[in-house]
Amino acid sequence: MLINFLILYANIFSFSENIINKSKWELRKDENSIKVYLRKNDNNVSEYLAVTEVNSDINSILDFILDFDNSYRWMYKLEESEILEKNNDSLFHVYFKMEMSWPLKKRDLVSDVKIFKDDEEIVVSLNSSPKFIPLNKDFVRINDSKSEWILTKIDSNTTKVSLQSYAVIEKIPSFVVEMFILDGPLHSLSNLRKRF
Secondary structure, eight states: OHHHHHHHHHHHHHHHHHHHOGGGOEEEEEETTEEEEEEEOTTSOEEEEEEEEESSOHHHHHHHHHOGGGGGGTSTTEEEEEEEEEEETTEEEEEEEEOOOTTSOOEEEEEEEEEEEOSSEEEEEEEEOTTSSOOOTTSEEOOOEEEEEEEEEEETTEEEEEEEEEEOOOSSOHHHHHHHHHHHHHHHHHHHHHTO
16 A cells, blocks of 8 residues: 555656646647646657646635536536546546547546645546446547646645646547647636636
8 A cells, every 4th residue: 555655656746847847848828827738748649738826725626626527517528427436535437428529429538536635735647447337339438548637735715726638539630639638728727717
């Protein structure tokens, strides 16, 4: 158990270092007090980093993000979302169904969720877990994705919110990928900010 915790902490520390060092990131959008950066990761897959500040305490924002049964109400292109299994307060599995523009087939995604928190920072890590449930014939399963919500306390009523994410979405045009990785985080973080 201790080894798993240390590995998770090391991964989170490494991820946080990548966010602090923006030398690899290219600022692509700056709207509504939200900045969206893009880069290619080590596997040459496009990923984004979106950053904003929210006028709320860190735990209220965490509760909002972890309400995955209602993520479809505010996250970009989600038509359905649900918690599949919750083992404890820091480990569970979630399921998302994504709307795609015609004629593309809809996608779905299963992720395991891990949470690391201290008084000043909370990290919510989502990693694809495609074999957790059987395939749905009406959807194309996303097999490779990773997202990290990082909430950093600025003061008791202000929180820095960062979302870093990539997903390998096969067999779709590059302009659709571009739409997802630019418009997606802007849409989602704008909706998050409106809730507080």
